Amino acid sequence: MKLELRGITKRFGSLVANDHIDLVVEPGEIHSLLGENGAGKSTLMNVLYGLYKADEGVILLDGHVQNFRGPGDAMRAGVGMVHQHFMLIPVFTVAENVMLGHESTKIGGLLNIEAARARVREISSQFGFDVDPDAVVEDLPVGVQQRVEIIKALSRDAKVLVFDEPTAVLTPQETDELMEIMRQLRDSGASIVFITHKLREVRAVADRITVIRLGKVVGEAEPTATNAELASMMVGRAVELTVHKGPPQPNESSLVVEGLTVIDPRGQVTVNDVSFEVRGGEILAIAGVQGNGQTELTEALVGLQPQVRGSVRLNGEELVGRSIRHILDAGVGFVPEDRKEDGLVGAFTIAENLMLDRANGAPFVKAGNVQRKSLESFAKEKFTEFDVRAPGIDTPVASLSGGNQQKVVLARELSRDLSLLVAAQPTRGVDVGSIEFIHKRIVATRDAGVPVVVVSTELDEVTALADRIMVMYRGRIVGIVPGDTPRDVLGLMMAGVTSETEGAAA
Structure with missing residues (x-):
């Protein structure tokens, strides 16, 4: 027909x-x-x-x-x-x-x-x-x-x-x-x-x-x-599709997760006894079909899951049981998978969204009052640095394209002194040109010596960014393998087939 x-x-x-x-x-x-x-x-x-x-x-x-x-x-x-x-x-x-x-x-x-x-x-x-x-x-x-x-x-x-x-x-x-x-x-x-x-x-x-x-x-x-x-x-323009990065240069900084278990409000175990380590200066990419515990794992790392057992230590400090405020102040940057629901306030301006993580004190708040000059100067600098396409910093983020909204989230999270970056689905709903920019910023964070955890259901993104790849299936780790592991091997692991290389390079 x-x-x-x-x-x-x-x-x-x-x-x-x-x-x-x-x-x-x-x-x-x-x-x-x-x-x-x-x-x-x-x-x-x-x-x-x-x-x-x-x-x-x-x-x-x-x-x-x-x-x-x-x-x-x-x-x-x-x-x-x-x-x-x-x-x-x-x-x-x-x-x-x-x-x-x-x-x-x-x-x-x-x-x-x-x-x-x-x-x-x-x-x-x-x-x-x-x-x-x-x-x-x-x-x-x-x-x-x-x-x-x-x-x-x-x-x-x-x-x-x-x-x-x-x-x-x-x-x-x-x-x-x-x-x-x-x-x-x-x-x-x-x-x-x-x-x-x-x-x-x-x-x-x-x-x-x-x-x-x-x-x-x-x-x-x-x-x-x-x-x-x-x-x-x-x-509508030429795009660089290849992620350029050198070999990792690991340092002493580290995220150590041991026996992490997450239980959802229905009593179901969504993350089951997960253990891994991410060293400073490397990217661990978590791969898997959507719905296999990746979302709950990233939320547990930043204190957003209420029922968590096990240990999450960042540079020796235990984060399980600490408040979200404490975890953010410990230097954890978080790019949530749903930017509209969890990453931005749509009715707020670009400038106001850029201070959300730091609305409790200096340099943007003093004695309960927003320091407009400090915020404006900071926002204009990040607006230019992250190439946000909008009329200006007073534009409500709800009016921005998905790619520009994601740039605002990244600008906020990467503008602090980070001890860890957790980025969940960092390029979901983003145009190819913005993907190029976001990948460069993630690699630059890794090259600055920060441990980076990236969660993505896009296998091309996983293999492009990862120094090591951790595959999850039904809440468990199937294996942790090198970043250059072939796609067909990763595909089998995503279907629950245990890799013979499980634990390699862990």
């Missing part, structure tokens, strides 16, 4: 998320929609899927104009969508999830679960999915859950399939398997739209590439284009 989008425009108030976008996807083609987070890719596909109604433009399938009033209309017309965050009911079986929303019944009104099981087996056999229709979804690995999402779409005879950032929660091996599935679907005649911001993946699987920047199509490219060429189209 041929998909055409003509002049699609979608506005949210004064924000133009999609600006007269044209896109053509031929039958039997994988067409990648490439762009940074916030470029308008997902908005465009939500228009296609009937979740949003376009303010201008038309959707055509095989030349016929479509007027979708919701996802049901889109599905009936042959459009299926595999969302980044799975739309599955965890306690239902595969067959129950597949039939949900278009249930068939037997005589007497009973659900025809046998028909759903047969459909799952049929599609699984056709594409080699190996999915048990009676398996409960919450018991399945993430990669298999994604196959269930694909089966759901195919069971409704989807001829146009949209994959929205589908590799965000997959290991490298699962990503490779997904790409092979996409190729099979293409070869069967399906039209596939692959939304991503990952250059490696788009070059590996796409037949054609359309690049979107700030809601507009800025060009098309072939998969033979280099990463640098694609990145420059996404950002």
Whole structure:
């Protein structure tokens, strides 16, 4: 089925998320929609899927104009969508999830679960999915859950399939398997739209590439284009994609974690007896699929988790049981994974956000009063040093792009005398150009002799920054390996396969 989008425009108030976008996807083609987070890719596909109604433009399938009033209309017309965050009911079986929303019944009104099981087996056999229709979804690995999402779409005879950032929660091996599935679907005649911001993946699987920047199509490219060429189209300027760093120069400073266990409010153990050391002048990158205890671990290091057992010693001082204020005053810098929720106050200005860690005393507060001249001088200096793109230091941070918001967080955290830097997902939702800048600042912190802990689900980022890599799976350490460990080995470890090199270089 041929998909055409003509002049699609979608506005949210004064924000133009999609600006007269044209896109053509031929039958039997994988067409990648490439762009940074916030470029308008997902908005465009939500228009296609009937979740949003376009303010201008038309959707055509095989030349016929479509007027979708919701996802049901889109599905009936042959459009299926595999969302980044799975739309599955965890306690239902595969067959129950597949039939949900278009249930068939037997005589007497009973659900025809046998028909759903047969459909799952049929599609699984056709594409080699190996999915048990009676398996409960919450018991399945993430990669298999994604196959269930694909089966759901195919069971409704989807001829146009949209994959929205589908590799965000997959290991490298699962990503490779997904790409092979996409190729099979293409070869069967399906039209596939692959939304991503990952250059490696788009070059590996796409037949054609359309690049979107700030809601507009800025060009098309072939998969033979280099990463640098694609990145420059996404950002609008040349970008240095390689992280340049020399060998680590370890010193006596250190973070020593022993037997750390974190228990969440439900009583579940999210970090289970974790021990490791980070020396001054090195970067330890923590890798793993999202949801394997990394978030809770970083929060425990900075005192944000209430139920913690074990020991966290920074230069010999025990931090477990100390207040967050004490930990910050001990020189711990923290870049949280959710900057809007935990790193910034949106209604505050850039200058006000730059003093959040130090609002309890000199140099910015005296006798309960903000020292405006000191704050203004400091803020202007960091505004320039960190290349924050905004009208000025009095701009509310809520109005900044994701990359500039992250620069404000980094400017604040890196402007103190640090004994430790903990950076969780430091480039999430950030454009390629800002990623380049952020990586340079993290490496510079390491080169200044500070122990650095980086948590990232982006394996390219992990391998680019790390001197050593610690892989977590279900709250435990699978292994600690050198920074140049091959991706396929790391991928297996992320899936829970214990490395023979566990503990090496620990």
